[in-house]
Amino acid sequence: MNNTNELTYEYQTKITQAIIRAAVLMLEYGAESKLIEQTTKRMGKAFGVKSVEISLIPSAIVLTTLTKNNQSVTTTRQAHHKPINMSIVYDVQKLCIDLEKNKTDAKRTILLLKQIQTNYYNRWLVIVMIGLSCASFAYLRGADLGAFIVTFFASGIAMFIRQELAKRKFILIISFATTAFFATLIASLSSYVSSTVSIALSASVLLLVPGFPFINSFLDAVKGYLSMGWGRWMQATLLTLATSMGIIFAMAILDIKGW
DSSP, X not given: OOOGGGOOHHHHHHHHHHHHHHHHHHHHTTOOHHHHHHHHHHHHHHHTOSEEEEEEETTEEEEEXXXXXXXXXXXXXXOOOOOOOHHHHHHHHHHHHHHHHHOOXXXXXXXXXHTOOOOOOOHHHHHHHHHHHHHHHHHHTTOOHHHHHHHHHHHXXXXXXXXXXXXXXXXXXXXXXXXXXXXXXXXXXXXXXXSOHHHHHHHTTGGGOOHHHHHHHHHHHHTTOHHHHHHHHHHHHHHHHHHHHHHHHHHHHHTOOOO
C-alpha cells in the first residue's frame, strides 16, 4: 500500500475511480445520500488520501480526492436508474469495511466492485408474493373471497407486465402507467363475483406505490441534500402521476366513477 506522501497521480486516479465506482453503485440501487458520502470518505481514508469531496445529483456524481500535498483528482460519472436493491448497497458497505481492515489496493478494489452482481429473486416467486400481499391487504380492508381472488390475479399479472416492460427497457413512467391500466382492467372483473369491487380496484395497484423514493427524498432533504431530495421526490411524484393516469384511463374505458 502506498504511503500518503508517496501517492503518484496515476495511483490517485485509480483510487478516485474505485471510490466513485462504489458511489455510483450505491446511488443507482437506492442508497440515501448521507450513506453514500460517508462511504466515500471512509474509503478515501482507507486508501490514504487526505479528503474526499463529493457532489451528488440524481443522475450523476462528481468526486474529488485530495492528498496531503494538495494533489487532486476529479472525475464525474453518470448514474442510471435501476431497481432498488439493498443487497448491492450491503455488498459495497461490506467491501468498505474489508478495505478499512485489510488495506486492499485500488486496482484490487475495482476488481471486487466489478464482481458485485445483483441477486434477483425468482420472477415467478415475486409474482406470487406480490399477488398474495395485495390480496391480503384487500382482505384486511374487508374484501370478500371473490375480491380477494381477483386482486391476487390482477396484481400478479400486473407484476408480470411490469417485469416484461422492464426487460424491454421501457422508461418507468410508461411502465407504471401501463401496469396500472391493466391492473385496473383485470381488477374490474371482480364486479361479477364480488360486492367489494372498490377494494379490489385499489388493492391491485399497491405494487406501484413508490414508497422507497419518497422515503429517500425525505431523508435527503432533512439531512441537507436538497437537490437530491428534490430530484427523488420529483421522480416519485411523476411515478405516482403515471400510475394515476393509468388508473383513470382504465376507469374511463370501463365507465367506473370511482373507488
